[in-house]
Amino acid sequence: MIIQLKANADEQIVTGLIARLKATPATVIRIKNHLAIPEVKTVELSAAEASAVAEVIEKTPAAVLGSRLFQPEDTIIKLPHSIVGGKGNFTMMAGPCSVESEAHVRKMAKVAKAGGATILRGGAYKPRTSPYSFQGLGEAGLKYLREAADEFGMDVITEVMDEDHVDLIARYTDVFQIGARNMQNFSLLKAVGKTNVPVALKRGMAGSIDDLLNASEYIAAGGNHQIMLLERGIRTFDNKYTRNTFDLAAVPVLQKLSHYPVIVDPSHAVGEWDLVTPMAHAGVASGASGMIVEIHDDPEHAFSDGPQALKPDTYMKMTEQVFAIRKLMDSWE
Numbered sequence: 001m002i003i004q005l006k007a008n009a010d011e012q013i014v015t016g017l018i019a020r021l022k023a024t025p026a027t028v029i030r031i032k033n034h035l036a037i038p039e040v041k042t043v044e045l046s047a048a049e050a051s052a053v054a055e056v057i058e059k060t061p062a063a064v065l066g067s068r069l070f071q072p073e074d075t076i077i078k079l080p081h082s083i084v085g086g087k088g089n090f091t092m093m094a095g096p097c098s099v100e101s102e103a104h105v106r107k108m109a110k111v112a113k114a115g116g117a118t119i120l121r122g123g124a125y126k127p128r129t130s131p132y133s134f135q136g137l138g139e140a141g142l143k144y145l146r147e148a149a150d151e152f153g154m155d156v157i158t159e160v161m162d163e164d165h166v167d168l169i170a171r172y173t174d175v176f177q178i179g180a181r182n183m184q185n186f187s188l189l190k191a192v193g194k195t196n197v198p199v200a201l202k203r204g205m206a207g208s209i210d211d212l213l214n215a216s217e218y219i220a221a222g223g224n225h226q227i228m229l230l231e232r233g234i235r236t237f238d239n240k241y242t243r244n245t246f247d248l249a250a251v252p253v254l255q256k257l258s259h260y261p262v263i264v265d266p267s268h269a270v271g272e273w274d275l276v277t278p279m280a281h282a283g284v285a286s287g288a289s290g291m292i293v294e295i296h297d298d299p300e301h302a303f304s305d306g307p308q309a310l311k312p313d314t315y316m317k318m319t320e321q322v323f324a325i326r327k328l329m330d331s332w333e
Contacts, residue, residue, distance in 0.1 A: 193222020
């Protein structure tokens with residue numbers, strides 16, 4: 001159940017209502033003038049309580065905290081150098097798939113920033129299909145990533161793979177990335193939900209939209225409501241020509257159902273560098289709040305995911321086009 005409070009509701013009455021609901025017992029979560037009580041289906045309000053209530057919504061989705069029914073307004077995530085979500089904001093995130101060395105990530109940070117990115121991406125702990133593939137530089141990689149971002153006035157997004165790494169990575173990053181393989185790693189979702197670090201949650205390779213929203217609810221239920229949803233393509237029967245199937249319809253669907261910013265990842269969606277730019281065009285045109293792409297100056301010798309990485313010149317041209325498309329879209333409103 002959701003209870004929407006009036007803007008001028010008497011706080012003493014609201015406090016009493018929350019205390020009464022908690023005594024049921026029930027979980028009561030309040031954000032601004034929105035109350036969510038997941039276990040309760042109906043409630044009898046006293047005359048005083050009714051005077052403070054604008055609306056009671058009894059039929060709610062499972063992912064109630066991320067629902068537009070609960071919070072109609074967009075979630076806006078403010079980082080030191082970026083604003084993610086909300087009308088008029090489009091955030092570019094770019095960097096190498098893996099942090100390969102101190103010098104290389106610094107070089108890629110400079111390119112990323114020149115193309116308009118305000119968030120530097122890079123993996124220090126890498127989930128790989130083969131246990132013999134490069135697994136990342138660990139904490140040394142985190143230090144290199146943080147130093148490069150600070151030098152160019154950028155924020156950091158990097159993947160956390162294990163709940164034991166949450167505290168360590170939190171010291172270096174501005175945004176936790178939860179990879180597709182960990183979308184339903186509920187222990188990890190609960191762990192990042194207890195932090196105050198924003199979380200970018202990637203849709204799993206076989207995850208439905210409801211699966212993604214329910215996964216985000218684990219984070220929100222822990223108290224962390226700074227969530228971004230990442231569409232990075234899903235596995236279908238046809239992956240001969242692209243790494244995954246880019247489900248761009250998920251962008252407006254998620255924006256209709258949820259108040260969280262939706263970010264697109266054309267790099268992982270297609271897996272081939274020459275397809276990234278057209279899909280980046282389509283991604284921004286779908287109305288996404290931002291984009292995350294992989295770049296590398298020597299993709300043939302990249303430690304991971306070289307085939308999908310954009311060379312600097314291609315990246316610069318792509319971002320110029322993407323920002324132009326976004327500017328045109330903003331002019332229509």
